[in-house]
Amino acid sequence: MHPLLLRVQHTFSVGVTNASEWRGDVSVTVTRDKLREVAQFLHDDPGMDFDYIVHVSSVDWPDDEERFEVVWEFYSIRKRQRIRLKTRVPESDCVVDSLTDLWRGADFMEREVYDMMGIRFRNHPDLRRILMPDDYTEGYPLRKDFPLRGKGWRDTFDFLDEVPR
Amino acid sequence: MAFEDQRTTVYKVNPEHPESETLPTLRTEELLLNMGPQHPSTHGVLKVILELEGERLVKSTPVMGYLHRGVEKLAEDGTYHQFIPHTDRLDYVCAMYNNFAYCRAVEKLLNLQVPERAEYLRTIVAEVQRIIGHQFWLSAQALDIGAMTVFFYCFRDREILLDWFDELCGARLTTSWYRIGGVERDLTPALIDKLKQFLDYFPPKIDEYQVFLEKNRIWLGRTKGVAVISAEDAVSFGLSGPVLRGSGVDYDLRKYEPYSAYPKCEFSVPVGKNGDTYDRYWIRVMELYESVKIIRQCLEQMQEGPIMADAPSVTLPPKERVFTNLEAMIQQFKLFSQGFDAPPGEIYCGTEAHKGELGFHIVSTGGGKPYRLKIRAPSFIHMGAFDHMARGYMISDACTIFGTYDIVMGECDR
Numbered sequence: 173m174h175p176l177l178l179r180v181q182h183t184f185s186v187g188v189t190n191a192s193e194w195r196g197d198v199s200v201t202v203t204r205d206k207l208r209e210v211a212q213f214l215h216d217d218p219g220m221d222f223d224y225i226v227h228v229s230s231v232d233w234p235d236d237e238e239r240f241e242v243v244w245e246f247y248s249i250r251k252r253q254r255i256r257l258k259t260r261v262p263e264s265d266c267v268v269d270s271l272t273d274l275w276r277g278a279d280f281m282e283r284e285v286y287d288m289m290g291i292r293f294r295n296h297p298d299l300r301r302i303l304m305p306d307d308y309t310e311g312y313p314l315r316k317d318f319p320l321r322g323k324g325w326r327d328t329f330d331f332l333d334e335v336p337r
Numbered sequence: 338m339a340f341e342d343q344r345t346t347v348y349k350v351n352p353e354h355p356e357s358e359t360l361p362t363l364r365t366e367e368l369l370l371n372m373g374p375q376h377p378s379t380h381g382v383l384k385v386i387l388e389l390e391g392e393r394l395v396k397s398t399p400v401m402g403y404l405h406r407g408v409e410k411l412a413e414d415g416t417y418h419q420f421i422p423h424t425d426r427l428d429y430v431c432a433m434y435n436n437f438a439y440c441r442a443v444e445k446l447l448n449l450q451v452p453e454r455a456e457y458l459r460t461i462v463a464e465v466q467r468i469i470g471h472q473f474w475l476s477a478q479a480l481d482i483g484a485m486t487v488f489f490y491c492f493r494d495r496e497i498l499l500d501w502f503d504e505l506c507g508a509r510l511t512t513s514w515y516r517i518g519g520v521e522r523d524l525t526p527a528l529i530d531k532l533k534q535f536l537d538y539f540p541p542k543i544d545e546y547q548v549f550l551e552k553n554r555i556w557l558g559r560t561k562g563v564a565v566i567s568a569e570d571a572v573s574f575g576l577s578g579p580v581l582r583g584s585g586v587d588y589d590l591r592k593y594e595p596y597s598a599y600p601k602c603e604f605s606v607p608v609g610k611n612g613d614t615y616d617r618y619w620i621r622v623m624e625l626y627e628s629v630k631i632i633r634q635c636l637e638q639m640q641e642g643p644i645m646a647d648a649p650s651v652t653l654p655p656k657e658r659v660f661t662n663l664e665a666m667i668q669q670f671k672l673f674s675q676g677f678d679a680p681p682g683e684i685y686c687g688t689e690a691h692k693g694e695l696g697f698h699i700v701s702t703g704g705g706k707p708y709r710l711k712i713r714a715p716s717f718i719h720m721g722a723f724d725h726m727a728r729g730y731m732i733s734d735a736c737t738i739f740g741t742y743d744i745v746m747g748e749c750d751r
Contacts, residue, residue, distance in 0.1 A: 194682050194683070194684070195445055195446070195448065195682065195684050197683070197684055197685060199683070223572050223573070224572050224575060224588075225573075225575045226575065226685070226687065226694070226696065226713060227575075227685075227696060227698065227711065227713040227718075229698050229709075229711035230711075231700050231708070231709045232709070243698065243711075245685050245696075245698070245713075249572055249586060249588055252593055254685075256683075256685065275573055275575065276570070276573045276574050276721075276722075276725075277573060277574040277575030277576075277718060277721055277722070279721055280717065280718065280720065280721035281575075281718070281721070284717070288409070301402075302401060302402065303401060303402035303405040303750055303751075304402060304405065305402070313407060313410055314409060314410055314709075318410075320410060320411070320413075320414050
């Protein structure tokens with residue numbers, strides 16, 4: 173097993189639900205209540221030293237009990253190593269802790285996840301839609317139950333009659 | 338008066354002391370200014386709400402999404418091959434590098450080895466694209482802050498390379514030349530000759546660009562000490578590419594997570610010191626020289642060989658065979674209509690595009706389509722630091738900051 177994974181598992185005996193390595197990518201899944209603690213550890217611990225946030229992503233698994241998965245990817249500039257941190261969120265209580273105070277770049281990235289998937293971030297300084305319009309009410313476009321063609325907003329447009337000259 | 342504007346009354350001198358011209362009696366208030374969505378220096382459609390105190394920026398709020406086309410959603414609906422042309426439209430100035438980043442990500446998912454000649458071809462074309470990108474950036478940035486001549490010189494040389502692309506793949510901007518497992522077609526001897534000619538022609542031209550700027554007082558005044566970001570902040574914001582290296586952080590994926598033919602080439606990564614716009618300019622100009630070096634070495638080292646991986650279940654058959662051979666045609670049809678069977682799993686693959694780290698995070702559940710595809714777009718992440726970098730500078734510096742990010746809205750909004 174990868175030394176990073178061993179270290180995380182050793183430090184957090186409860187809370188880490190999965191730790192795996194595939195195609196060279198190291199990935200840790202933690203429970204939602206431990207997320208903040210693990211992130212703090214990844215950021216502050218000198219052996220981890222993940223000071224650089226790569227991206228925040230989200231995956232929708234509609235058939236699962238805990239429907240959404242939030243994915244963070246971190247890099248360490250000094251140690252030259254990568255890790256992926258994941259957590260699961262149920263649809264009924266769609267909130268995770270924001271990591272904006274640890275990595276300032278998480279601000280826009282988490283806003284995008286909120287905009288696209290509807291996952292809320294607790295303690296985020298400015299949680300608004302970012303790519304879709306502020307008054308967009310049709311839901312969250314990257315959810316699997318959102319049709320590719322949209323929800324038919326365009327079909328409701330009135331056709332303008334040809335204006336007689 | 339019907340059209341009396343509050344702002345016209347603000348700066349009147351206190352009537353009780355008509356002779357006094359001291360400031361404390363003046364009423365001041367913050368001014369909100371909408372910059373964009375249609376503004377020539379925003380490089381696309383981007384709005385920034387600027388809160389001003391006098392001419393100083395107090396706070397800026399980027400409003401994005403005008404060019405949002407739902408590329409990530411579209412990716413879930415098409416096969417892996419079908420997504421390649423979509424990547425052209427992300428950063429439409431530098432389509433080749435987007436293709437490259439995407440193909441690398443899918444190859445990582447499939448664990449597919451690309452033949453050596455293809456790796457060299459990929460590196461050559463990627464570096465040509467980097468030159469085009471930096472030329473475009475230099476011309477746009479200089480134009481934004483008032484130096485027009487550089488624009489024409491850069492575009493003159495950029496045109497040569499765009500014609501070269503045209504000859505290589507039939508398109509100047511939306512190229513789609515990279516394929517999963519290799520490249521679409523080989524360089525012809527004529528193309529190699531033209532490229533070699535360009536490599537001899539180009540380095541003196543880089544010096545020429547610098548002549549216009551290096552000792553230009555306006556350029557220096559508007560770039561030196563403007564939009565400074567410390568190394569610590571740049572890392573915390575997740576900036577990448579020249580914007581991060583300008584602050585003195587040595588982070589280049591070509592060096593530290595080497596891919597393609599980069600480990601076989603010798604090149605240096607220029608790193609700045611002050612984290613200001615001038616350092617970022619200097620880095621990009623130095624990278625032009627480095628790109629020329631890399632292309633030269635690749636052309637020397639490149640050997641004959643296949644340009645597509647030997648994996649018929651994944652890679653597309655060559656076009657000549659598709660038109661003459663029934664099996665090849667069926668294979669092509671199946672690959673495009675159903676796709677190949679990707680293994681279930683999850684990968685992230687970052688590539689050093691000329692703007693920064695362009696990454697693809699792909700989740701696969703098997704089958705021919707990605708279950709989820711997330712694009713890590715450097716322009717989007719750089720916009721997150723806009724407020725921090727603009728604070729305290731003048732309104733006119735907002736244009737400088739757009740320029741120094743090398744922002745392209747197609748990539749930012751996806």
